[in-house]
Amino acid sequence: MTAELGHLALALALALAALQAVLGLGGGARGDAAWIAGALGAARGQALLTVIAFAALTWAAVRSDFTLLYLAQNSNSQLPLLYKITGVWGAHEGSLLLWGMVLALWGAAVAIQGRRALPAAFLARLVGVLGLVGTGFLAFLLLTSNPFERLWPPPPEGRDLNPLLQDPGLAAHPPLLYMGYVGLAVPFAFAVAALLEGRMEAAWLRWARPWAAVAWVFLTLGIAIGSWWAYYELGWGGWWFWDPVENASLMPWLVATALIHSLAVSEKRGAFKGWTVLLAVLAFALSLLGTFLVRSGVLTSVHAFASDPTRGVFILVLLLAVVGGSLLLYALRGERLGVSDVRFAPVSREGALLANNALLLAAAGAVLIGTLYPLVLEALGGAKISVGPPYFNAVFLPLVAPLVALTAVAGVLRWKRDAVGRLARLLWPAGLAALGAGAAAVPAARAHLAAAAGVALAAWLAGGIAVALWQRARHQGLRGLARMGRAEAGMHLAHLGLAVTVVGVSLAGPLELARDVRMGAGDAVRLGGYLFRLEGFTRVQGPNYEGVRARFRVLDGDGRMVARLFPEKRRYGSRTDMPMTEAGIEAGAFRDLYVSLGEPIGKTGDWAVRVHVKPFVRWVWGGALLMALGGLWAASDRRYRMGVRLRRAAVAVEEPA
Amino acid sequence: MRLGPHLRYGLPLLVFAALAALLWQGLGRDPRLVPSPLVGKPAPAFSLPSLREPSRVVGTDDLRGRVALLNVWASWCTACRQEHPLLMRVAREEKVPIYGLNYKDRREDALRWLDGLGDPYVWSAHDLEGRVGIDWGVYGVPETFVIDRRGVIRYKHIGPIDERAWRERIAPLLAELRREEAAP
Amino acid sequence: MRRPRRGAALAAVALFWAGALPGAIEPRDFPTAEQDALYHELIEELRCLVCQNQNLAESNAPLAKDLRDEIAAMVTAGKGREEVVAFLVARYGDFVLYRPPLRPDTWLLWAGPFVLLVAGIGALALVLRRRSTAAGAPAPDPGSLERARALLRGSAPDTTEGGPR
Known part of the structure; x- marks a missing residue:
């Protein structure tokens, strides 16, 4: 029953989103107070309904209801409660439901808060645009990725959540990242509403600044936590891989960074309004593009998607409608916003912020080129190539270095001229x-x-x-x-x-220092002035896994103990083919000590072990x-x-x- | 030096339209397929023990002079089971010899597989270490190479061959190569 | 002693893991430290074909292990970077290179970001020129010396044409 309730709530949410779009855009154009009130109400209703749908799926997950196909594939009755709950967004359908709910929540927040700050007609258009995006997204969810699909007869046990995702990181990273991605829909809707109005006022821009900033904050945290999670979970201590999925989050972050800076100039000095609107559209466009790249499987080989491109087609159509439509509007109406006679000298805060925008966009462009080039080359009948970290490091860093240098100057620069x-x-x-x-x-x-x-x-x-x-x-x-x-x-x-x-x-x-070594109980290895001594092994029994825990003692050059580390190797009951590494990490302000276990070597009792000393790695996330x-x-x-x-x-x- | 307003404000739309067209193209592709640089090149030479008679050495030299197929397979590979009936039919009905490269497999397992399901191969070479597999650029089993009579690789099929792949790609290519063969 | 292990499995971490597995940990001894460094550099820059988006260093796939063994053997035998790369490219194609080669079909890839930067700077220069015409600028503050300096250095000569649209 719970699932049907969730399904129904989702369907009603779709209807309300459509209503929100019609009433908002229509009401904004006609200046009809009743329509506008209806649109604002619909935004709240849509949020409530998506929360109900999300709660229904969560409840089903907590009760391990494997008559739901999604849960049968991605959950397990033996999972600890935390991972039953976070597992709700551990795979495609559930993560999209989270996305839809977050979008509806942002919409409701705007509808409630905006009433005190924005003219009714403008707010109605803004909420209407959010409703339009929500309609597309919820339709995508219901038509191609329904998390409430039933499975009969139900399997006795679920296939389990990927052991890599059984980590508290799953509780924080996707929700934060989504809050950021989807939060960019607010500046986007704001920009489109301004284009529809054909003007942009300073008060509106002032209203948009904190919204854009908060979305940017979520995106920043989401990316940072994702990086940190990779660092400790994957067991080889990397924290950024230039994977398409990461790039998909970095590109909107770079453009959103440009946007919050450009908003400052537009609001304070009345300049670059057209440009700011374009950035708001681009930032959200890149969020959607990221979703497309990840969900359609055109870049990464997620088997189910390569063989079933329906979802990819749907997202691409959504991308075309949302981004293409708003860019068309920009082409037709953008000029109306661009008019201003604000003057400033090249050496001025305005000038520096423009240069900041140019560099940030070039950096985002570099990431985009690197991410899409293999796809484009192949689509044009060319060779199949790979673009990886060596490329990105070579082109991205030279673009970012001048940006950092400029930031120092911009902080002391005066407006207008210096x-x-x-x-x-x-x-x-x-x-x-x-x-x-x-x-x-x-x-x-x-x-x-x-x-x-x-x-x-x-x-x-x-x-x-x-x-x-x-x-x-x-x-x-x-x-x-x-x-x-x-x-x-x-x-x-x-x-x-x-x-x-x-x-x-x-x-x-x-x-960074790292060594792969063969170690048995009692062995020690020296690295970077530290002595890592392996004292022995213990068996561990977790709620749904068993494993081996190694006990390490780390001594510094003077023989004083600095840390005890307990790396583990786990085998999860449902996925014995996927042994998981839990690294033992001692975090420090100036260096991390990091040990991970490989595999036992033969039957000797020795293990392959990797020890790292990683200076300053905390500074990345700090x-x-x-x-x-x-x-x-x-x-x-x-x-x-x-x-x-x-x-x-x-x-x-x-x-x- | 100033762009007209229509172009200036329309530029993002144009760029986006081009990008969208390319993404559309990309949707139809399977990112897992990596074309082989070996197509058009002479088949890499190897000599390995035969699977059935370990004392007998088989290798590239046996392939010369006729259009042939080289199929990479293993008993642990489930997709191989899928294409196996087709290989059996080809061995029975078509004129093309199929050679096997048994990849990283235990001899007993491989032989049990052939005895149970049938053996479509003229011979199977036993590549226990996977060294020859590396020379042939094998990255996923099954893979099938079409080799012309001069010993040049003309086509590589990645993954199990299904009826459609056989009908549309491999059979026409074999016919063409045989015409070449017939010509002086 | 080696550079950080990068790669691709963060796919996973940024939400949608395609099946990334913790990397392979293999103690290996090389005759010289240079060979050790070269080996690690190579396996970090070469792509595992089976996993699609992991480098050889990080992959647990059997083929990745075979290729690591092969590369370790070549490096131990004194082969250089180019030889190992050529060996793999001959068998698996350019796809194995995470550092795409510079050729006509990758010129745009390597130059693109900098073309964008130049275009950005060009657009920036145009806007700054247009916005900085002295005639329209109201005197912002009495620091006339500084202002004069700024004008001398940065302003465009034409005061009639460059008005904002």
């Missing part, structure tokens, strides 16, 4: 810091000049932030520093996060966390809420007229 002389007078300490840090890093980076350059770049950026703060303190005193607006403080925090990530990315690779915090802090700036009150006051004045 002078190179003033910048040089301000920023020379940052330059000195960069030279010093770079020189200090050369011996440590063991002749990896690129790594040393990365450290210098990070020091330059950190120095630039310090200079910006110093400038404020000098002119306004410490109280000025304390009273700094959250938007500005958040910006500096996020930029500092970028510097931290740059240090991590620059050093974690070149300084920086991302700072960026996310900075984004959140900026999004909570009073200005965005004050703007609402000011606008209302203005309306109140106008009304008698």
